[in-house]
Amino acid sequence: MLKPILILAAAAAMIAMAIWLMPSQSGLFVGGVNILPWILPTVMTLALAEGIILRLSSRTYDWKAWFASSSDAMIRQFVNLIPLSLVGPAFALAWTHRLFTIHLGPAWSFGVLLIGQEFCYYWLHRASHRIRWFWASHAVHHSSNNFTFAAAYRLGWTSKLSGEAIFNTPLIWLGFRPDTVAATLLFSLLYQFWLHTELAPRLGWLEWILNTPTHHAVHHASNEAYLDKNFGGTLIIFDCLFGTFAQQRTDTPCRYGLVKPLASYNPGFIALHEWAAMVRDIRCAKTWRDGFGYILGPPGWSPTPQKAMNAPRHSPPDHLSKEAMDRHVSPGKS
Structure with a gap:
């Protein structure tokens, strides 16, 4: 009985720290209330409540993963204060040379913004799985071996370094203000929070329209049949249009996490392990071309592919092909 009490006390203390010790940030006002400082404590509390519900229903819950994700998120708040942004100049250039100036007001302006943001996010997300430079940051989000609310805010510390926000530049060039685009992306990410749970029913x-917990469970699965599927943020329509949609199959339960599971709960290791692996590969590259391949190629890219070792793409889930094992692989404790 003492252990659950200590876990809840420690979790409550961490949530309180998120409320009182977070650095000041720019505001995001909804109905005159700045919601930005309250987002992290709120999602941490909801993730804690999910853990309690699962335990009360006699299901397992990885409390170490909750603390790892929460630590990752709290440290990220401070890292984001560093004035580093690879995409800032691109945003400024796009805004200076914008085609139009679009003021939000008419219904069509909101429609164009929401659909446009979803389109940009789809390609951002897809690139984050197919280009290792972006995957080095995004692998953090997929490192949890559980599909819970806590995994939703495990996002790492290096998104500014990777420059993944560059995919939003077309919206700014079209004529939407950069802060408006950023706020729209934030609301998309807030929507995606509730997708990270197995407690929600099918909708x-x-x-057929929205990204749902069922669809997102497929995205987080490491089964070969589910790899690189369902990239949508709020909608699933672009996955259907571009051939990356996959239904969850009753005969193939989702196995979450990286293909090679990450066993560490160390926030620093979780945040930087894939960057370290990429640097090691680059240092071993024999040519400049190979070096760029390790950066811009897909995860698991090699200058000497061993085709003879590749198993059929539709081999049983417990015997993944070498190609599938190479993609999304990250070092972890065995």
Whole structure:
């Protein structure tokens, strides 16, 4: 009985720290209330509540993963204060040479912004799985071996370094203000928070339009049949259009995490392990071309592919092909 009490006390203390010790940030006002400082404590509390519900229903819950994700998120708040942004100049250039100036007001302006943001996010997310430079940051989000709310805010510390926000530049060039685009992306990420749970039911006909917990569970699965599927943020329509949609199969339960599971709960290791692996590969590269391949190629890219070792793409899930094992692989404790 003492252990659960200590876990909840430590979690409550960490949430309190998130409320009182977070550095000041720019505001995001909804109805005159700045919601930005309250986002992290709120999602941490909801993730804690999910853990309690699962334990009360006699299901397992990885409390170490909750603390790892929460530590990652709290440290990220401070890292984001560093005035480093690879995409800032690109945003400024796009805004200076914008095609139009679009003021939000008419219904069509919101429609264009929301659909445009979803389109940009789809390609950002897809590139984050297919270009190792972006994957080095995004692998953090997939490192949790559980599909819970706590995994939703495990996002790492290096998104500014990777420059992944560059995919939003077309919206700014079209004529939407950079802060408006950033706020729209934030609301998309807030929507995606509730997708990270197995407690939610299927949503019927909405499953054909929206990104749902069922669809996102497939995205987080490391089964070969599910790799690189369902990249949408709030909608699933672009996955259907571009051939990356996959239904969750009753005969193939989702196995979450990286293909080679990451066993560490160390926030620093979680945040930087894939960057370290990429640097090691670059240092071993024999040519400049190989070096760039390790940066811009897909995860698992090699200058000497061993085709003879590749198993059929549709081999049983417990015997993944070498190609599938190479993609999304990250070092972890065995």
